[in-house]
Amino acid sequence: MNIHIFSTNCDERAPPSPGRDPFETNYFEVGFFTLRPELSSAMSESEASERVVEILKKAYSDEMETVMNYQTNAIVLDGVRAEEIKESLQQDIQEELSHAQQLGQRLKQLDARPPGSAEFVARQDTLQPPEDSTNVISVIRGVLDAEEGAIETYRTLITAAEEADDPVTEDLAVTILADEEAHRTEFRGFEKEYQND
Numbered sequence: 001m002n003i004h005i006f007s008t009n010c011d012e013r014a015p016p017s018p019g020r021d022p023f024e025t026n027y028f029e030v031g032f033f034t035l036r037p038e039l040s041s042a043m044s045e046s047e048a049s050e051r052v053v054e055i056l057k058k059a060y061s062d063e064m065e066t067v068m069n070y071q072t073n074a075i076v077l078d079g080v081r082a083e084e085i086k087e088s089l090q091q092d093i094q095e096e097l098s099h100a101q102q103l104g105q106r107l108k109q110l111d112a113r114p115p116g117s118a119e120f121v122a123r124q125d126t127l128q129p130p131e132d133s134t135n136v137i138s139v140i141r142g143v144l145d146a147e148e149g150a151i152e153t154y155r156t157l158i159t160a161a162e163e164a165d166d167p168v169t170e171d172l173a174v175t176i177l178a179d180e181e182a183h184r185t186e187f188r189g190f191e192k193e194y195q196n197d
């Protein structure tokens with residue numbers, strides 16, 4: 001896996017081409033350096049700080065997409081059995097929005113800024129509202145994918161912030177990671193409940 005990531009990104013220092021996910025390269029490069037700590041010394045402190053900013057922007061964007069999809073699914077789902085999920089999604093929307101706000105403020109403190117919609121790249125394919133509005137399990141699985149993705153992003157951010165000697169960002173990432181793990185636990189419970197029906 002390490003070799004694959006390296007071969008994909010080793011010559012990709014140029015700016016992202018149009019239509020390409022602008023965060024992808026840095027995101028995986030961070031993963032690469034995380035997975036290969038012996039190469040970390042090759043990274044200057046400013047490069048490490050730039051990676052922290054790129055991951056913060058990606059995390060911000062993901063949180064905003066999560067807010068949109070949780071809100072849409074909370075409206076679209078139908079039926080008595082969906083009520084519990086809709087209520088839970090409504091609660092999580094407030095938390096995800098608060099995550100985006102905290103990430104945006106941190107970017108500002110680092111002399112950067114959160115992305116606007118022109119830079120937005122949609123990633124949550126499995127969290128699109130289902131054709132059948134009573135298909136609650138499809139939304140539950142989409143939520144689990146989103147939470148898994150967030151957990152991976154915050155774990156990467158923690159390592160990158162540590163490399164950049166940025167304990168404030170690291171602390172923020174740890175706090176948000178705990179929220180995402182709690183969301184995952186909640187929806188794993190729902191998944192069990194719906195599978196057993």
Ligand SMILES: [Fe+2]
Nearest residue numbers: 063096099150
């Ligand atoms: Fe979040």
Ligand SMILES: [Fe+2]
Nearest residue numbers: 147179180183
């Ligand atoms: Fe979450």
